[in-house]
Amino acid sequence: MPRKKIYEGSVEYLQILDEKGNVDKELEPQLSNEDLDKMYRFMITTRTFDRKVLSLQRQGRAFTYAPVEGKEASQTGTAYALKKTDRVFPSYRDHGVYLTRGLSLKQMFLMWMGTEEGGRMPEDSGDFPFAIPIASQIPHAVGAAWAAKIQKQDKVCAVYFGDGATSEGDFHEGINFAGVNKAPVVLVCQNNKYAISVPRALQTAAETIAQKALAYGFEGIQVDGNDVLAVYSAMKSAVEKARKGEGPTLIECLTYRFGPHTTSDDPSKYRSKEEEEEWRKKDPVVRFQLYLRSKGIWNEEYEKKVNEEAKQKVEKALEEAESSIKIDPTDIFKYVYAEMPEPLREEMEYLKRIGEEKKEAHGEQNG
Amino acid sequence: MVNKMAKMTLIQAINNALHLEMEKDEKVVVMGEDVGHEGGVFRATVGLQEKFGKERVIDTPLAESGIIGTAIGMAVSGLKPVPEIQFSGFLYYCFNQLVSHAARIRMRTRGRYSVPMVVRSPYGAGIRALEHHSESTEALFVHMAGLKVVIPSGPYNAKGLLLSAIRDPDPVMFLEPMRLYRSVKEDVPEEDYAIPLGQAKVEREGSDLALISWGSMMKETREAADEAKEKDVSVEVIDLQTLWPFDEKTVIKSIEKTGRAIVVHESPRTCSIGSELAARAMDHNFLNLKAPVTRVTGFDIPVPLARYEDFNMPDVFRIMKAIDKVMSF
Structure with a gap:
C-alpha cells in the first residue's frame, strides 16, 4: 500500500552583485559597456522623473502618485532583457519599466496628470497602459502571450505586479492559464514587503512567492531585486525560455519602495526607521555604481553628467507635457465606442450647451 | 437627559459607530485591506484593532x-x-460573491441561512483620485435583488444609518461619499442612535418642486434649493438615504403636493435610481404632474479622469437649469 512522496520542488535564489560590489564571475551576465551605460541612464532617469513628479504633486501640478524609488534595478533589469517587439503589462508603479521600454517622458508625465490622453500608447508600441485594479493585468498578459502563440508571432509578454497581487484570484487564474497553455509570458513580481501597510507575511503563509509557480507546473525563481545583474540574468533566461516555446516563469524580485505607497500614504505608521535605513544601504543605484566603477565606466564626472542629462530631459518633457494639455470637456465622450451612439451624442451636446450657458452667465455677472 | 454632542466629520462618525457597535455586540467583526x-x-x-484585537x-x-x-461564510x-x-x-471584484451568494442565500435556503453583513466602501468622484477610485455603483447594487443599499449624506445620518445597517438581518451595501469624508462637520450625539433603513428624510418642506437626491450630491442639491428660494421657488428637499428598498411613499407624497420633481445623482443616467423614481411618479402621480x-x-x-471629473458631476448650475425648465411648464 503506497504512501510515498510524489512531488518535490525547489526554488533558487539568485544574487550576482552584492552590496559591497563583489561580483560572482561565473554568473556575471555578458553585457557590453554600452548596455551597462544605457541601463544606468534608465535607472537614473527613472529616479529623476520620480522625484520630479513627487515635487509636482506637492505643488498640485500632478495628482495622486505612486513613487518608485528603490525599485529601479527590478524594473530596468527586467525590461532591458526584452525586445522592442515584445509587450509589457505594467502596474501603476512601473515607471522604470516604461522608460526602459522607450516610452517618452512626456507621455509618462501625462499619465500622472489626470488627462485622458495619458493612456494613449504610441502606435509603434504593443505595451499596455498601467493597471490600477490589483492583479487584473495578469490574465491580459497571459492572453496576449497566448494570442502570440496562436498566431505564431515572436512575442514574449511580461507582466508586472507586487506581492499583494499574488493574493488576488486574477493572479491564480492568470498564471494557471499560463502554465496550462505554456504561454510565452514572464511574470515579474516585485515583492516590496508591503501591500500599502499589510506585511507580506499576512498575504501568504508560503515561504516565498516564487514557489507558487511550482503548483501551476512551471518554474519560479527568487532574485535580489536590488541587484540589476541578477534581475537581468533571471529575466533573460526566462524570456529566452518563453521565446523557445518552453512556457512561463515567475520571477520574484526582493526589493523595497523607499517612499510611501502613494502620495496619500504615511509609511512611518507601519515600517520602522531602522528597516528603511537597512534598505537604503541596499540602494540598487549605488550598487550598480560600484559595478560600473569596476568596469571603468563610472566616476564622479560621469555621475554628474548622467544626472545633469536626465534632469534636462525630464524638465524638457515636463514642459512639453504641460503645454500640450488642452482640456476639452467633450473628450469624455470620445472613444467610449467606435461610433458614438445617439444617446451619448445628445449628452455631449447637452454638456457643450451647459458650458456655453455657464460662460454667458459668468459674463452677465461680470458685466 | 441631554444628549452629549461632538463635532464630527463623516469619517469620524463612521469610526464612532463602529466603536459603539463592536463594544455592544461581540459578533461584529471588521475586516479588509x-x-x-x-x-x-x-x-x-x-x-x-488596539481596542478589540486582531x-x-x-x-x-x-x-x-x-x-x-x-x-459571507462568517455571516452564515x-x-x-x-x-x-x-x-x-x-x-x-466582489460581484460574483455579492450577486450569486450574499444576495440569495436567504432565498436559496428558505430562510435557514442569512447574511447579516455590511459592506462599507467609499463611492463617488470629486477628490481628483486616480482611475477606478471614483465610481458610483449604487444602481448596480439595487439591481442585485436581495441586497439593501444605503448612502449617507453627512456625519449625523452616517452614524445612525450604519448602526441600523449592522443590526439589519440582511446584507447591506453601505456606500460612503468619499468627497464628504472630511469636508463637513456636524453635531453628532456620542451615544447610540439608529436611523431606520428604508426611510427618506424630508430635509426641507416646499410647495413648488421636489428635489430628490442622496449622498454627496445632497450638497449641490441643498445649495440649489437655497438659490431657488431667492427666485421665489419653494423647493422640498428629500434625502433618499436608503436606495433600496427605497421610501416610495415619501417621494410620491411630495410629488403629489408639488406636482414637480427633479432627481439629482452622480451615477450614470440610464437605468438609474432617477429613472426608477421618474417611472414611479408616472405610476402614481400622472394626473397631478x-x-x-x-x-x-x-x-x-x-467615470472620467481627475481633470474631467467636474464635467461629469451635476453642479448647482445644471440643477438650476433643470429647475428653470420644470418651473416653465
Whole structure:
C-alpha cells in the first residue's frame, strides 16, 4: 500500500552583485559597456522623473502618485532583457519599466496628470497602459502571450505586479492559464514587503512567492531585486525560455519602495526607521555604481553628467507635457465606442450647451 | 437627559459607530485591506484593532472577492462581518460573491441561512483620485435583488444609518461619499442612535418642486434649493438615504403636493435610481404632474479622469437649469 512522496520542488535564489560590489564571475551576465551605460541612464532617469513628479504633486501640478524609488534595478533589469517587439503589462508603479521600454517622458508625465490622453500608447508600441485594479493585468498578459502563440508571432509578454497581487484570484487564474497553455509570458513580481501597510507575511503563509509557480507546473525563481545583474540574468533566461516555446516563469524580485505607497500614504505608521535605513544601504543605484566603477565606466564626472542629462530631459518633457494639455470637456465622450451612439451624442451636446450657458452667465455677472 | 454632542466629520462618525457597535455586540467583526494596524486608508477603522484585537479587526490578504466570500461564510456562522472594500472600483471584484451568494442565500435556503453583513466602501468622484477610485455603483447594487443599499449624506445620518445597517438581518451595501469624508462637520450625539433603513428624510418642506437626491450630491442639491428660494421657488428637499428598498411613499407624497420633481445623482443616467423614481411618479402621480420628472445626473460614460471629473458631476448650475425648465411648464 503506497504512501510515498510524489512531488518535490525547489526554488533558487539568485544574487550576482552584492552590496559591497563583489561580483560572482561565473554568473556575471555578458553585457557590453554600452548596455551597462544605457541601463544606468534608465535607472537614473527613472529616479529623476520620480522625484520630479513627487515635487509636482506637492505643488498640485500632478495628482495622486505612486513613487518608485528603490525599485529601479527590478524594473530596468527586467525590461532591458526584452525586445522592442515584445509587450509589457505594467502596474501603476512601473515607471522604470516604461522608460526602459522607450516610452517618452512626456507621455509618462501625462499619465500622472489626470488627462485622458495619458493612456494613449504610441502606435509603434504593443505595451499596455498601467493597471490600477490589483492583479487584473495578469490574465491580459497571459492572453496576449497566448494570442502570440496562436498566431505564431515572436512575442514574449511580461507582466508586472507586487506581492499583494499574488493574493488576488486574477493572479491564480492568470498564471494557471499560463502554465496550462505554456504561454510565452514572464511574470515579474516585485515583492516590496508591503501591500500599502499589510506585511507580506499576512498575504501568504508560503515561504516565498516564487514557489507558487511550482503548483501551476512551471518554474519560479527568487532574485535580489536590488541587484540589476541578477534581475537581468533571471529575466533573460526566462524570456529566452518563453521565446523557445518552453512556457512561463515567475520571477520574484526582493526589493523595497523607499517612499510611501502613494502620495496619500504615511509609511512611518507601519515600517520602522531602522528597516528603511537597512534598505537604503541596499540602494540598487549605488550598487550598480560600484559595478560600473569596476568596469571603468563610472566616476564622479560621469555621475554628474548622467544626472545633469536626465534632469534636462525630464524638465524638457515636463514642459512639453504641460503645454500640450488642452482640456476639452467633450473628450469624455470620445472613444467610449467606435461610433458614438445617439444617446451619448445628445449628452455631449447637452454638456457643450451647459458650458456655453455657464460662460454667458459668468459674463452677465461680470458685466 | 441631554444628549452629549461632538463635532464630527463623516469619517469620524463612521469610526464612532463602529466603536459603539463592536463594544455592544461581540459578533461584529471588521475586516479588509489595511483596516487593522493602519486603521484604514481613510482612517475609518482607526483605533479598532488596539481596542478589540486582531481576531475581530482583521487585516486580510489583498483579495476583494476573498474578503466578501469569507465574510459571507462568517455571516452564515453567527458573526456580523463589516468588510471594507478600500475603493469603489475594487467592488467589481466582489460581484460574483455579492450577486450569486450574499444576495440569495436567504432565498436559496428558505430562510435557514442569512447574511447579516455590511459592506462599507467609499463611492463617488470629486477628490481628483486616480482611475477606478471614483465610481458610483449604487444602481448596480439595487439591481442585485436581495441586497439593501444605503448612502449617507453627512456625519449625523452616517452614524445612525450604519448602526441600523449592522443590526439589519440582511446584507447591506453601505456606500460612503468619499468627497464628504472630511469636508463637513456636524453635531453628532456620542451615544447610540439608529436611523431606520428604508426611510427618506424630508430635509426641507416646499410647495413648488421636489428635489430628490442622496449622498454627496445632497450638497449641490441643498445649495440649489437655497438659490431657488431667492427666485421665489419653494423647493422640498428629500434625502433618499436608503436606495433600496427605497421610501416610495415619501417621494410620491411630495410629488403629489408639488406636482414637480427633479432627481439629482452622480451615477450614470440610464437605468438609474432617477429613472426608477421618474417611472414611479408616472405610476402614481400622472394626473397631478405639472411638468416631466427630470434627472440631473452623471453621463453614460466610464467615470472620467481627475481633470474631467467636474464635467461629469451635476453642479448647482445644471440643477438650476433643470429647475428653470420644470418651473416653465
